[in-house]
Amino acid sequence: MGDDPSAIAIPTRSAGLRRWVDECVTLTCPDRVVWCDGSPAERKRMLAEAVAAGVLIPLNHTKRPGCYLHRSNPNDVARTENLTMVCTPTREEAGPTNNWLAPDEAYAKLRGWFGGSMRGRTMYVVPYIMGPPDSPFSKVGIELTDSIYVALSMGTMTRMGRAALDLLGDSDNFNRGLHGTLDVNPERRLICHFPQDNTIWSAGSGYGGNALLSKKCFALRIASWMAREEQWLAEHMMIVGIENPQGQTTYVAGAFPSACGKTNLAMLTPPHSMKGWKVHTIGDDIAWLRIGPDGGLWAINPEAGYFGVAPGTNQKSNHNAMKMLARDTIFTNVATTPDGDVWWEGIDEPPPEGLIDWQGRLWRPNSGEKAAHPNSRFTCPMRNNPVLSPHVDDPQGVPISAIIFGGRRAATVPLVLESHDWTHGVLMGATMGSETTAAAVGQVGVLRRDPMAMLPFCGYNMGDYFAHWLRMGKLLHKPPKIFMVNWFRKDGDGRFLWPGYGENLRILRWMIDRIHGRARGIDTSVGIVPNPSELDLKSLDLPPDRLRESLKIDRSEWKAEVAAAGDFFRKIGPTLPDPLEATRHAIAAKLEASAGRADGA
Ligand code: OXD
Ligand code: MN
Helix, strand or coil: CCCCCCHHHCCCCCHHHHHHHHHEEEEEHHCCEEECCCCCCHHHHHHHHHHHHHCCCECCCCCCCCCCCEECCCCCCCECHHEEEEECCHHHHCCCCCCEECHHHHHHHHHHHHHHCCCCEEEEEEEEEEECCCCCCCCEEEEEEEEHHHHHHHHHHHHHHHHHHHHHHHCCEEEEEECCCCCCCCHCEEEEHHHHHHHHCCCCCCCHHHHHHHHHHHHHHHHHHHHHCCCCEEEEEEEEECCCCCCEEEEEEEEEECCCCCHHHHCCCCCCCCCEEEEEEEEEECCEECCCCCEEEEEEECCEEEEECCCCCCCCCCCHHHHHHCEEEECEECCCCCCCCCEEECCHHHHHHHHCCCCCCCCCHHHCCCCCCCEEEEEEEEHHHEEHHHHHHCCCCEEEEEEEEEEECCCCCEEECCCCCCCHHHHHHCCEEEEEECCCCCCCCCCCCCCCHCCCCCCHHHHHHHHHHHHHHCCCCEEEEEEEECCCCCCCCCCCCCCCHHHHHHHHHHHHHCCCCCCEEECCCEHHHHHHHHHCCCCCCHHHHHHHHHHCCCCHHHHHHHHHHHHHHHHHHHHHHHHHHHHHHHHHHHHHHHHHHCCCC
């Protein structure tokens, strides 16, 4: 260990960091410790090592330079929410929506599993910064991992290496993440968060959401805890700038559950008819939002790369992603073609003969099995994104004019709905529902309440989290408008009513018109919907009755929705803030009173 040259080459001035690495080395007993410096030479060396070890398979470097395939253990292909714990001293602090373990119990159990677990392996010390290096809002984390795939992925997903140690200096204020692959056995898999210790211990999984500790574990679960203490917000949101033909850019942040199109929305291609409109990506998954000196909400993207869902990504759904995936990308659990390229369901190219499935077997078209895993992924640096915003590194972030909450709803929720005020917007977010996807282990397509798309990611009591959102509204002098969207409403035959993807810009445009006072909308009991005449529908082949159907507010569906929200609130229990329940009751009363109205809402 001590004789590894890289351990000497990157000293840290942080005594706290040295002490903690020593403790973890004593516990896990790796053969070698490598301090990652984040240099291109190091990456080249580690890629070669990963290939030699069979962890990565090089793809066709003529077609896809710098691209690799990783195949997971088939038991380890998605986040395991049932094995994800918030370890606060009391169960109440974790709240009714989180799994809880007492810190002593969690540490003791994991200490047992980690003991000697890195014998014969290398421990990578991965220092990283979440956020632009010059931002006062950025934070340092260190992940210790025995997975070269994780270390390489962290190099893409974060600002990784020497810069993080420089920023840390002699401080011991950093997130302590210990990750061990162990024997990839679901029986010995736990992802434990200790918010009071700024610590994460993740054991037994190599899957991104469980093992890249910067992402869900630090930037959401631990950061949401910090955000409450420090009066900011850590959210599961994409951030995008939308520039109109006059050159004015409006930034919006949008919370959608996993695999509901955040990445596509963050880099959408405007429809041909919307000449002069441009989209600039700030982030596709996580936003850290602060109150700026102007009293408005400002956002940074703490990440530096995208860990996106491959299936369904194609030239139409995300032309920019297809471009950025042409190089420097690690693909996980996709299918591969005989000439060493990638393939997945929904790539919009026929599967070539001789396709190899995500488990490395010859795929048979009639087998009824997917060639790529439904949660197969790409890990790609944000610098590859052709529409990356020039403001992505701005230390203060970008000003947010609107927050969008969106889910996957076959019925009830219209294409877009604006809240009446902040509290109503928080209610919309708090009660949003979505049909589950393959991003987490479990049944797919089941409606569940997923408040602010944070159900699996909020690091503390959900009722306290709602109260924090309400408090933030009071602190903001210029609160953003809050909208709810649903790109996924279906007709009676199960077909999507709205074309989605790039066409969603037409809906964003209406939001921007609302923000700048250029559209009136139609007020209903449950929020403001567009008057169809206010929507830019130029060259859109959508029959008026389908548009009407997608915007419809059905009174009986909404009565059921508001009642279901009440059921969910009862599960939150005593921490639920009164204003949310009062607003829900007021809407229920308005729905009752509107029984005689023509639109019924
Ligand atoms: C993700 C997720 O990977 O939400 O972003 O699961
Ligand atoms: Mn996500």
